[in-house]
Amino acid sequence: MESNTISMRVEDGTDTPPAAAAADALTSGTLASEAPANGNSAVKPVSAAVEAAHFEALNRQIKLLTEANDRVVRVVRRQLFSTSLFISFVRGMALGLGWVIGTTLVVGMLVIFLHHFDSAPWVGEYVRRIIEYLQGKPGG
Numbered sequence: 001m002e003s004n005t006i007s008m009r010v011e012d013g014t015d016t017p018p019a020a021a022a023a024d025a026l027t028s029g030t031l032a033s034e035a036p037a038n039g040n041s042a043v044k045p046v047s048a049a050v051e052a053a054h055f056e057a058l059n060r061q062i063k064l065l066t067e068a069n070d071r072v073v074r075v076v077r078r079q080l081f082s083t084s085l086f087i088s089f090v091r092g093m094a095l096g097l098g099w100v101i102g103t104t105l106v107v108g109m110l111v112i113f114l115h116h117f118d119s120a121p122w123v124g125e126y127v128r129r130i131i132e133y134l135q136g137k138p139g140g
Contacts, residue, residue, distance in 0.1 A: 107134055110134065111131055111134050111135065114127050114130055114131050114134075115131065
């Protein structure tokens with residue numbers, strides 16, 4: 001695979017990647033073509049064409065990173081959506097189960113409570129019908 005990076009030759013003979021050279025130039029406040037007059041800079045002055053090539057390489061790298069970031073964002077969003085659907089499904093199942101269990105407990109307690117009024121003189125027959133209805137027995 002061919003590398004898309006361009007490097008700058010420094011006085012000690014090593015190659016500096018353009019991103020590092022650009023970062024050094026930005027932090028020092030000078031471009032590579034604007035070397036200080038005192039000659040203490042380790043970067044040799046380069047022509048505008050070389051500098052343009054370096055910036056073009058940086059632009060390509062930025063575009064590649066942006067595209068990779070966009071792909072990662074799409075994958076993360078897709079994962080969050082599918083996770084959200086699963087969590088919503090489980091939550092709905094738990095909610096339904098809770099309703100069933102809660103209703104069963106409330107009706108059971110109501111039947112037990114109404115059994116105490118089964119022998120009451122005025123409401124006994126009415127309570128007996130309610131109990132039969134709740135228990136599913138056909139009334140007569």
